[in-house]
Amino acid sequence: MATIPPPEGVEPVMPDATPKAPSPLSFPDYRYFWFARFTAVMATMAMVVVIGYQLYDTARTDYGMSIREASFQLGLLGLVQFVPLAILTPVAGWVADRFERRKVAIFANMIDLVIAVLLGWFTWIDGLTLPLLFALAALHGVARVFVGPAMSAIAPNIVPPAVLPRAIAMSSIAWQSASVVGPAAGGLIYAAHPASVYVFAAILLAVSAFTISRVRPVLPPPTEVRRHPLREMADGLQFTWRERFLLGTITLDLFAVILSGATALLPVFARDILQTGSEGLGFLRAAPALGAAVVALGLAFRPIERNVGVKMLWAVAVFGAGTVAFGFSTNFFLSLGLLVLMGAADMFSVFVRGTLIQLNTPDHMRGRVSAVSGLAISASNELGEMRAGTMAAFMGPVGAVVIGGAGAIVVTALWAWLFPELRRARTFAPQFKAGST
Structure with a gap:
């Protein structure tokens, strides 16, 4: 049928060429994925906050x-x-x-479940020692190293590419809201009955393993040529090294958090500076996640689309400034507020970085590049804790936190100069070279 032209002088009404993408939660597999992530993170965060407090308290009291x-x-x-x-x-x-x-993620969750049971048993019989806590913490690190790349690589395979930025924001909501509830619940449960917190964590990990099993199988992408496993592992590192955009994005977080990480010293601030005990420590650990959850919720409904690189750099700088102010604070509520601000800034950076990495990595490389990114994130957290603890041994906890936060601001400025690709990133559009392997 012929199209009737509009009257002269009247502009035709064109249909929306870019309809709004559906919500990630409209996909059943994503709903299972979201809940599995929420329950697993709640469990591990409850465990982490209590392990840190038990280790510090054991060192002070028993040793x-x-x-x-x-x-x-x-x-x-x-x-x-x-x-x-x-x-x-x-x-x-x-x-x-x-x-x-899915199976990789389930296996890693079950390792963490066993760790929770062991910690609960030794807490119940009052048999915790520093060597035992160190050993179980190392096993917890083994579980995390496998669950991270597997879970990160699942999301892009269960939602369309157009939905992925919102899916990442929603996944961050799962992570951050669980990081609010987990530490707070862990601190309160531990104060009421120490061993019960590990029972709580074990149940949540079992629920997470069952829920992720409900997602449809996420098979690895086919490859035309099978190569030696060691060579394929090296490919992920080489791809990240060659792609300066990815390299700058990943290393910015690595060095900024190594310098500005203050979470390792929160048991010190809770017990001996702010004097709030394990209950206060739970709220201190939850505060950054609260700020992050609020930002993630906003980004899920209205994700940013322009000048993403500059905004990521500013977010990291704000995180460093908040760390400096937290180090000087001696008021519990001011410290909580500063931690909320730090969490909000960190979430903004995490959202931009996570979306850039996922959309700038071909699917057959996502697991390996996610592993490299996960290593940088974990290295920044764990090495940041080591840096903070070591500096605190020489100059006290306040000096360690303040100097670290200032260092993060310097790193942000330096990376903006060394990696101009970050400043020039206007959108999330993929920038990796076609055919990269």
Whole structure:
């Protein structure tokens, strides 16, 4: 049928060429994925906050260590969790690209469940020692190194590309809201009955493993040529190194958080500076996640689309400035507010970085590049804890936090100069070279 032209002088009404993408939660597989992520993170965050407090309290009470000596033990805790990450990350990325990704995530969750049961038992019988806590923390690091790349690589396979930015924001809501509830619940449950927090974590990990099993199988992408596993592991590192955009994005987080990470010293601030005990520590650990959850919720409904690189750089700088202010604070509520601000800034950076990495990585490389990114994130957290604990042993916890936050601001400025690709990133449009392997 012929189209009737509009009257002269009247502009034709064109249909919307870019209809709004559906919500990620409209996909059943994504709903299962979201809930599995939420329950697993809630469990692990509850465990992490209690392990740190138990280690610091054990060092102070049972071993008679000073504040600085016990702070150094917290630094060692970060180191023992980093070692398995550094060794196994290439293996974990290769596994995520060669095996069914759901099963990898379920296996890692079950390792964490066993750790929770062991910690609960030794807490119940009052048999915790520093060597035992270090050993179980290292096993926890092994579980995390495998679950990270597998879960990160699942999301792009269960939603369309147009939905992925919102899916990443929604996934961040799962992570951050669980990071609010988990530490707060862990601190309160531990104060009421120490061993019960690990029962709570074990149940949540079992629920997470069951829920992720409900997602349809996420098979690894086919490859035309099978190569030696060691060569394929190296490919992920080489791809990240060649793509300066990815390299700058990943290393910005690595060095900024190594310098500005203050979470390792929160047990020190809770017990001996702010004097709030394990209950206060739970709220301190939850505060950054609260700020992050609010930002993630906003980004899920209205994700940013323009000048994404500059905004990421500013967010990291704000995170560093908030760290400096937190180090000087001696008021519990002011410290909570600063941690909320730091979490909000970090979430903004995480959203931009996560979306850029996923959309700038071809699917057959996502597991390995996610592993490299996960190593950088974990290295920044664990090595940041070691840096903070070591510096606190020499100059006290306040000096360690303040100097670290200032260093993060310097790194942000330096990376804006070294990697102009970050400043020039206007949108999330893929920038990797066609045919990269």
